[in-house]
Amino acid sequence: MASVPDPDNGTFLIDFSVGADPESEAAERYLRNKGGAFGAIYSTQMYEMGLITLGDDHNPISVCTGRALPLVEAFAAAIGDLGMDFLSAVRVGNVSLADLDRMALMKPSEIVPGSAEHTCLVQILLGQAAAPTFPDTLRRSTALMLLRTIAAANEVPRSETVKWAWFEADTTEPEGAVGTENVQALWALYQACDLTRLAYENVLDLALDILQGAEMRRMALGVLVSELLDLVDVPDGMTWGEFAEDLVDGNEPVTAVRSANEGMEAARASGDSSARMRSVLELIAALAMKARAFGELLNTALNTPEHFRSLRTEVRFLAARADENARSVLEALFRERVLKRHLWVASRKFRNQKAYTFLIEPEEGVLRFRDRFRLSPSSPRLDQAMRFLRDVKLIEDAGLTELGHAELNAA
DSSP: EEEEEEESOOEEEOTTTTTTTTTTOOOSSOOOSSSHIIIIIHHHHHHTTEEEEEOOOOSSSSOOOOOOHHHHHHHHHTTTTHHHHHHHHHHEEEHHHHHHHGGGGGGGGOOOOOOHHHHHHHHHTTOOOOOOOOHHHHHHHHHHHHHHHHHHHTTTTHHHHHHHHHHSSOOSSTTOOSSSSSHHHHHHHHHHHHHHHOOOOOOHHHHHHHHHSSSEEOOHHHHHHHHOOOOOOOOOOBBHHHHHHHTTTTTOHHHHHHHHHHHHHHHHHHHHHHHHHHHHHHHHHHHHHGGGGGGHHHHTTTTOOSSSSHHHHHHHHHHHTTSSSSHHHHHHIIIIIHHHHHHHHHHHHHHHOOOOOOOOEEEEEEEEOOOOOOOOOOOOOOOHHHHHHHHTTTTTTTEEHHHHHHHHHHH
């Protein structure tokens, strides 16, 4: 991006022609993906909301549906001539600061309450269609759960706070609520699956610590697994089922999950590998026990082929070995479910997507350290959902607005 003087009025023009050109060198482009974020991120969400059709081999361009047209017309009416000014700036690849100031009226935060645009957006976001689809129903339930959570907190919480609140809540429908119980259970299951991934990724991260510190950054797989096992004290002769019960120590599964996750994060921050591994195994054991509370939902919601790993597949793996020696079970978990799994996934990504994501590489009978990765909870776009609710004036810093309370009371 460059600023150049505008000879017509003496102000500066912002030139974005190079950065926005998909044919520019990758280092000069704003977006790594030449196609931008629409096709990769937003199009599928808009399709699920019934706003567009997805392109196909005959016509790769997404097209608005009839459901979207009232919103399109309302937005066009709200911004007036600014729409043509915006498109003109896109065509020439530059814009003045004065024009940007005028275009500020196009920002979502400038939506006028009670306008046709506002009404259409609220109806779409809250799934208020005359003939709602299944995705509409799910989206409405999630939106109402968010509004209830925000109303109870009298503030807009972080997405992590919301995920934990829904994970720890009773999944039966609260008094006066409408159609949220299944969705709340699904969100709790989502969090449980994400925590399972984090537990396994912590094992992989600990393995990378060991491998990075080894001579020549290389180590045989069996030796690496033994080093991981040495991080935790497993009593001789104890089965996995007995060890798992010992790890949870009589706590309720939800309480044990929260405690183990906090311990895992604290130990990672302090660099205490043994405490971290202990917390990882506490988390895995607690999640396996929590999985029982999901009942048949665990099988119906996660009914995928076995090569797609999830809480369901890992619970089955551990349950089938409940009576086996705990140390042997952990050896299999570290070797097969974490280290070899990483190599399998990375090889498929390389073969199918030409993406080289190996963190460890096989080399002449040993594993070689290659790279680190970032450990973090997944982002199910709850922050974006709350930003949308803020844009349509249903929430504010202090919690629900009058419009938000009205929508919640009318549900």
